[in-house]
Amino acid sequence: NRKAARAAAVELLDQVGLPDPAGTARAYPHQLSGGQRQRVVLALALANDPALLVCDEPTTALDVTVQALVLDLIVRGVLDRAAAMLFITHDLAVVATACERVLVMYGGRIVEAGPTRQVFTRPRHRYTQGLLGASDLAVVDERGRLATIPGSVPAAGRFPAGCVFRNRCEHATEQCRVRPDWTVTGEDSGFACYHPAPATTARAEGIDD
Ligand code: SF4
Structure with a gap:
């Protein structure tokens, strides 16, 4: 009934750390800040105890402090419910903070996959390597x-045949005109590249466990 629904809404708003959950439940969106609205959306997403939470760029518009707070709430909300989370983002710091496993995509294809620590410290695919290199403050x-990665992302439908990263890759050869097979490197990891970075090359900058 309405009374139980309202009580549940207030409880959820409290769980996502809103200071005045009862007041927030009655507020209009324009009366809340961006960070507060993001937390309301998170409460909505958690309301039915989902088995899987799909988060598509959930913190992109927030400043760094609020982003860290919202990220922490998402991860805790997911852990409390023993749910799984799929994060879709271009923010590598968010991936390093929130994800156990990462799939790197380019041109609509998965080009590399593996445990986050492994992919971040020992990227094999040349796109993953370029992507991480472009955020490395130690290499300027x-x-x-x-x-930077040379060139720009082609328009949708204009990606080259074979390896989709071919027209931006400094390691491309004739062989790359044919789509590379998936190379399995572990139970949960692999990449699709003819000329990968050596497995022994570790990036200087690691991530926390
Ligand atoms: S398959 Fe070839 S073009 Fe594609 S990333 Fe690897 S080296 Fe570069």
Whole structure:
């Protein structure tokens, strides 16, 4: 009934850390800040105890402090319910913080997969390597600029045949005109690349356990 639904809503708003859950339950969206609205959405998403929570760029519009708070709430909310979480994001710091396993996609294809620590410290696919290199503050040019991946992402439907990363890859050869097979590197990991980075090459910057 309505009374039970309202009580449940207030309890959920309390669980996601909103300071005045009863007041928030009566508020209009424009009366809440961006971070508060994000927490309301998280409460909505958790309301039916989902087995899987799909989060598509859930913290992108938030400032770093609020982002860390919301991220922590999401992870805790998921852990409390013994649920699984699929995070879709371009933010590598968020992946390192929140995810156990990562799938790297380019041009609509999974190009590398594995445990987060392994992929972040020993990327094999050349796109993963470029992506991580472009966020590595330890590797900047003489003007202090981060490394970049050459070229730009083709428009949808204009990706090259064979390896989708071929027209931006410094390691591309004739062989790459044919789509590479998936190379299995472990129970839960692998990549699709003809000329991968050596397995022994570890990035200097690691991530916390
Ligand atoms: S398959 Fe070839 S083009 Fe694709 S990432 Fe590997 S080396 Fe580069």
